[in-house]
Amino acid sequence: MWLDPDPPYGFVNHSCDPNLGVRGEREFVALRDISPGDELTVDYAITTDEVHWAMECRCAAPNCRGLIRSVQFLPPEVFARYLPYVNPYFQEVFQQDRPALSTPHESGSQQQTSYGTRHSNGLGDAG
């Protein structure tokens, strides 16, 4: 599922440090003050749950993730920054699908107690 916002927001670009979030179903809302002429940006990760989608990012934000993937792959602290301005559907997806994606598939063990450990995810320093 993709958000399909109405114009003019259909032209919003991605940034890892966006100035827009999503309120409700598909309404963009400013996360901070936006000056005239500022580029409107949103984190594309909160607009899709397509796990096979990925996009290289060179937005030059200090917190640029380098590789943008769907909402399930957002670091929890980044996701939390956007709240409550994340489409409710994607909030659910994040809550429900993320643990499954983060858990190794090899065993059926249910003993996972924490998936928040910061392993290297290969997305680190982008240069």
Ligand SMILES: [Zn+2]
């Ligand atoms: Zn970026």
